[in-house]
Amino acid sequence: MGGNSSAPDRTGTSRRGFLSAGLAAGTTLAAGALAARGAAASDTAITELPDWTRYLGEGVATRPYGHPSEFESGVVRRDVPWLTASPESSVSFTPLHDLDGIITPNGLCFERHHAGIAEIDPSKHRLMVNGLVEKPLVFTMDDLKRFPRENRVYFLECAANSGMEWRGAQLNGCQYTHGMVHCVMYTGVPLKHILNEAGLRTNAAWVMPEGADAAAMTRSVPLQKAMDDCLVAFKMNGEALRPEQGYPLRLVVPGWEGNMWVKWLRRIEVGDEPWHTREETSKYTDLLENGKARRFTWVMDAKSVITSPSPQAPLNHRSGATVVSGLAWSGNGRIARVDVSLDGGRNWRPARLDGPVLPRAVSRFYCEFDWDGSDLLLQSRATDETGYVQPSKEELRAVRGVNSIYHNNGIQTWHVRSNGEVENVEVS
Amino acid sequence: MGGNSSAPDRTGTSRRGFLSAGLAAGTTLAAGALAARGAAASDTAITELPDWTRYLGEGVATRPYGHPSEFESGVVRRDVPWLTASPESSVSFTPLHDLDGIITPNGLCFERHHAGIAEIDPSKHRLMVNGLVEKPLVFTMDDLKRFPRENRVYFLECAANSGMEWRGAQLNGCQYTHGMVHCVMYTGVPLKHILNEAGLRTNAAWVMPEGADAAAMTRSVPLQKAMDDCLVAFKMNGEALRPEQGYPLRLVVPGWEGNMWVKWLRRIEVGDEPWHTREETSKYTDLLENGKARRFTWVMDAKSVITSPSPQAPLNHRSGATVVSGLAWSGNGRIARVDVSLDGGRNWRPARLDGPVLPRAVSRFYCEFDWDGSDLLLQSRATDETGYVQPSKEELRAVRGVNSIYHNNGIQTWHVRSNGEVENVEVS
Known part of the structure; x- marks a missing residue:
């Protein structure tokens, strides 16, 4: 696999032609279920008006905090029960296949806990700063809101x-x-404001950030990163952090592995060397083929995945205009480009990035093509x-072996069948 | 009022000094409630560990779709019961004073319905395109997802x-x-793709977009706007539109008044002149002092408001480092600058825009200052x-009178008292 050819492949077509070719099916639907005023409607249509047009809906006072439609009840975080020993030390997964754009709604952000959700x-709650500082400090939530604030969009990925x-x-x-x-x-x-206030x-x-949950999560973070772009965050998407995301405080460590983004943050200790805590020795190290382990592999390298079509989001048509939608991100900055292959990596075409392309945030990409209805290896x-450049899984395994569970940013392959169903496969 | 002086005013101070001056209070708090490992902690602290550190929290499987902390139960949309005749034709308000950044979480987006929430x-659901087109079309939701998509952050403001x-x-x-x-x-x-598919x-x-709710909301939109930047949207903040925001389809009309963003969108009719519907004749016109009404006042002009401190978000300290946080937006593009006055418009200082500054989206601004504890007129x-430049309310009234309820983008004044309480006032 691999290659970087821009030659047209078997399903290639020009952008100009694909809409009229592919969307003809849409026009054959009857307009009878729609309202009466349109040119295509008839008297019969009036009696077929749906209930939501015939009757008043629910009013405003009943929903002070809103929820999704009942028709979206399947769009939820899901866990894999056999994967972990208990729900308190477990993980739930973001339903990427149901989402679009670059913002994850707070209710659907994946969770990873080591001792359950601290409420x-x-x-x-207090935040203490101690260790190698001129004056140890303890802050209330109100105190912290008197420092200057920043607003940044960042991805958070579990190692x-x-x-x-x-x-x-x-x-x-892909969920x-x-x-x-x-x-x-x-x-x-910005963490630098808090550290400067204490005096380094x-x-x-x-x-070393430390969590207030029963696991008291701890990781060693180099001072340079702490002073560069780390945030002590209290809001996500405008509102207070969710409990499972560290309410009321979490450390944001842009581009670095998620376990360092300590939740329920209660303490920042300043030191002159790393602490070698459990979570950076026994856990979150990468066991290589030769038995040695990589440590402090903080940065999440560039990665992407096609979110639709994907196994949980099959194609509901059999040919014609088709949209591939996906996410790309890099812990080292902005996404510069994404390429998409329809044939398992033999040929590549540039995808279209759409929406804000921000450093250390996910970027949304699309690839529109005219599907000929044959099998695809996306x-x-x-x-x-x-x-x-994001590597293939084979390229990764050649360097790192298969002993680790962390930092797999290899290229993902989806096999799309002619009936629209999609399966997770590997190609070689 | 007015003026654009950059002279220092009574509470002016340099940025460098305010942190150490203002945050001293934070350091006097005892560290006893924190964990045991810090330099400032003692043996006593261990016995005072909070329950969330002593016991496992709730696991992941119980919250497939997440909710805010119970301590945030007051952060909700609220209505004003005396303002409207019934909850089905009413409005709820976004709790701006509790939010930060530029993204409104979906559960807190204000609602305005004319006939309740269509479920x-x-x-x-179908979307019909008819009128002056080569071929009338009817689309299912699946059909629409075969067109190219865009992702854009936009504010929506009710006229x-x-x-x-x-x-x-x-x-x-400010809520x-x-x-x-x-x-x-x-x-x-993009609406242009759908109109081009039908052939203008x-x-x-x-x-004329038309809603599928019992009010069958209709507005006339110039074709130029429709072909420029309107979207037929199906997601907000990544997930499906919320029911009260038009699930499964709403028209997005960037920068223009909210009633044109037709929810529960079922039809787009193409014509050669406006339809003069109820919602652009009897409603959503601006009655002037001389008895004439302005019509088709689509664009929402530049506006801003300080969200904190504000009457629902008083100051919890009595002097020192203080953060003013607010929102600014314009239907005509990007926000270029925001100025803040502490003295009712006599003196102004530039605010700091922070986070993405996007066209026709809200921008977040901050102004940090060292409060001397005296009364403020923010x-x-x-x-x-x-x-x-956003006008004063007096400037607006001089031109438009006080007969209308629409398009008031005048400068807002908050009176901050020395005890931290805040009141909505006018200055002249």
Whole structure:
């Protein structure tokens, strides 16, 4: 696989022609179920008006905090019960196949807990800064809101996202293969303001955020990153953080693996060397083929996945105008381009990035083509602004073996059958 | 009022000094409620660990679609019962004072209905295009998802937002004075693709979107706008539109008044002149002082409001480092700058725009200052990229009188008292 040819492949067509070719089916539907005023409607149509046109709907006062339509009840985070020992130390997955754009709604952001969801009373919550600082400080939530704030859209990806795919195609749906990622707008205080307020000692080189949950999650973060772009966030997508995302405070570590984004943040210790905590020794290290482990593999490299069509989002037509939609992201900055293959990597065509393309946020890409109805092997390949190109799974395995569950950013393949069904496969 | 002086005013201070001056209070809090490992903690602290540190929290499987913390139960849309005759033809308001950033979470987007919330089964919903087209078309939801899509962040503001303020300060809270605005990322099909698919006749000049609710909302939209940037949207913030926002389809008319963004969209008629429907004759016209009415006042002019502090978000400290946070938006493009006054418009200082500044989206601004604890008269004034400057309420009234309830984009004043309480006032 691989190659970077721009030659037209078997399903290639010009953009100009595909709409009239592919959408003819849409025009054959009767207009009778629609309203009466249109040219295509008839007297009969009036008696067929749906209930939602004939009767008043529910009023405003009954829904102070809104919920999705009951017809969207299947659009939910899902877990994989056999994957983890208990729901308190487990994970749920973002339904990427049902979503579009670049913002993940708060109710659908994947969760990963080590000791369940801490339900914190914000009036009793404190953030302490201690260690190699001039004056240790303790802040209330109100105190923190007196620092200058920033608003940034960032993806958060678990290091174990796609981890089951190291040893072959195992999970049938991008919710499960790639759903440990979400992307929201955070509002928070740059960590540098808080550290500067405490006053860094000259030998300060690392910080250790600590969570207030029963797992007391801890990771070592280099001071340079802490002073660069980390945020102590209290809002996501405009409202307070959700409990499962660290309410009332979480550390945002842009582009770096999700476990470092400590939730329910209660303490930042400043030190001169890393702490070698459980979560950076026993866990979140990458066991290589030779038995050695990579450590401090913080950055999430460029990655992409086609979210539709995908195993949970089959095609409902059999040929013609077809839209491929997907996500690409890189912990090293902006996505520069995405290419899509319809034939398992033999030929590639540039995808269209649409919507804001922000550093360390997901970007949405589309590829529109005229499907001839034959089998497809869909792939996407991201390139970030550093020039890094998303590798194939084979290329990754050649370097890293298959012992780890972390940092699998290999190219994903979906087999689309002529009946529209989609399956997770590997090509070689 | 007015003026554009950049001279320092009574509460002016340099940015460098305000943190250490203002945040000293934060350091006096005891660290005892925090965890045991910090330098400032003691043995006593261990026995005071909160329950959320001592016990496992709830697991992942119980929350397939997430909700805010119970401590945020007051962050909701609210209605004003005396304002409208029934909940089915009413409005709820976005809690702007509780939000930050530029994205409104879907559950908190204000609602305005004329006949309640249509609860539509998307499998039975159709979009018809008829009138001055070569071939009338009817689309299913699946059909529409075969057109190319776009993702754009746009504000939506009701023309009546701030309408009660024409005749003086009346509603005490920015949720009520300015809460008929929200801002989300839409995913949808450019309307031009759908119209081109139907084929416009040479005399086509207007389109009329029509809703499928019992009010069958209709407005006339110039073809030029329809072909420029209108979207037929099916997602907001990544997921399906909420029922109260038009599920499964709404027209997005960027920068123009909210009633034109027809919800539950079932039909687009193409014509050669406007239809003069009820909603553009009896309603949504602006009655002037001389008895004449302005019509087709589509664009929402540049506007801003300070969301915190505000009557529902008082200051919880009595002096020192203070953050003013607010929103600015313009139907004519990007926000170019925002100025903030602490003294009712005598002196102005530039605010800091933070986060993405996108055309026809809200922008977030901040102004950090060292509060001396005396009374404040807070104002914000937006300037958009066309050079348009948000007017004072007096300037608006001089031109438009006080007969209308629509298109009030005047400068808002909050009176902050020394005890931190905030009131809606007018200055002259």
